[in-house]
Amino acid sequence: MSTPVLKQHYLDKVVPALKEKLGYTNPHQVPQIEKVVLTTCLGNEPDRKVAVDDAVIEIAKITGQKPSITFSKKAVANFKLRAGEPLGARVTLRGERMWEFLYRFINVTAPNIRDFRGISPRGFDGRGNFAIGFPDQSIFPEIELDQIKRQIGFDLIVVTTATTDDEGRALLKEIGMPFRETTKSTEEGAAA
Numbered sequence: 502m503s504t505p506v507l508k509q510h511y512l513d514k515v516v517p518a519l520k521e522k523l524g525y526t527n528p529h530q531v532p533q534i535e536k537v538v539l540t541t542c543l544g545n546e547p548d549r550k551v552a553v554d555d556a557v558i559e560i561a562k563i564t565g566q567k568p569s570i571t572f573s574k575k576a577v578a579n580f581k582l583r584a585g586e587p588l589g590a591r592v593t594l595r596g597e598r599m600w601e602f603l604y605r606f607i608n609v610t611a612p613n614i615r616d617f618r619g620i621s622p623r624g625f626d627g628r629g630n631f632a633i634g635f636p637d638q639s640i641f642p643e644i645e646l647d648q649i650k651r652q653i654g655f656d657l658i659v660v661t662t663a664t665t666d667d668e669g670r671a672l673l674k675e676i677g678m679p680f681r682e683t684t685k686s687t688e689e690g691a692a693a
Contacts, residue, residue, distance in 0.1 A: 505600035507607070507676065515675040522671060532629060532663035532672045537599045539564060540656045542571070542589035545580070553587040556653050560592050562643045564602055568592035605642075606657070607677045614640050619681030622670060629663025631673060632656060 504512075511534075519531045539560060546552035553570055560568040568590040576584045594602050611620060624632045637652040638644050663669035674680060 505597055505604060507604040508597075508600040511600075511676060515672070518675050519671060523668065532661050532668050534599065534603070534672070534676075535595070535660045535662055537594045537602055538591065538656075538658040538660065539568075539594070540571075540589065540591040540658070541653050543653065546651070550587055552651060552653075553590060555650050556590045559638050559644060559653055560590050560655075563638065563641045564592050564594060564598065566592050566594060566598055603659075603676070607679065610641055611679050613642060617679075619679050622680040622683065625666040625669055627666060629661045629665055629669030629672075631659045631661070631669060631678075 516528050516531050519525070520528060523531070525531055541556050541560065543549055543552040543556055557568055557570065569592070570587050571589045571591055573582050573584055573586050573588045576582060582588075611617065620633060626632065633656070635655045635657070637649075637654060639646055639649065639652075659673065661669045661672055663672055670680075
C-alpha cells in the first residue's frame with residue numbers, strides 16, 4: 502500500500518522546512534499531527550434519536566469510518582434531555598485515514614466553501630491544536646445535496662504534538678492549510 506500524498510509531503514518537505522524555520526536539530530522535535538477529530542452535537546433537535554442516526558450516516562460518508570455515538574451525562578429539564586440519551590456523534594481519525602481526510606479537506610473541501618477567503622487562524626487553543634466549525638455538511642463533496650435531510654453542524658479538531666500555537670500554526674501552514682492572511686489592524690479590531 503502506498504504512502505498517502507500528504508504524509509509523503511510532510512516527510513519530504515515539511516519536516517526539513519520546520520527544522521530550519523524553528524531551529525530544531527533533531528527531526529523528531531518537529532511537531533506532528535496526532536489525530537483529527539470530527540464531532541457533532543444535535544441536542545436541540547426535536548427528534549434527537551433520528552437526527553443522531555442521520556449524523557452517523559453523514560460522518561461515515563465524509564470520513565470513511567463509522568463514528569461513535571455520544572450520550573448525555575446529565576439530565577437537563579430545560580432541554581428535555583435525559584441522562585444517557587444519544588446526543589451526537591464523533592469520529593477520531595489516525596494514520597492513513599487521517600492523512601487522506603486532511604488532504605481532501607485542504608485541497609477539495611475548504612476551497613468548496615462559498616465565498617472562501619481562507620480559514621481563520623484564530624482557532625488555536627494555546628497548545629498547538631486547531632479547531633474549526635462548519636454550519637452544515639454541504640461543503641463536503643462526499644455529501645449529495647439532494648440527499649440532505651437536515652443541516653448538521655460539525656467541529657473539526659486537528660490535534661498536534663506542537664507545544665505552542667506558533668509551532669502548530671507553522672506546521673499546518675507548511676502542510677498547506679489555507680489560512681486567511683490577517684493584518685495587524687484586522688487582529689486589533691477583532692480583539693476589541
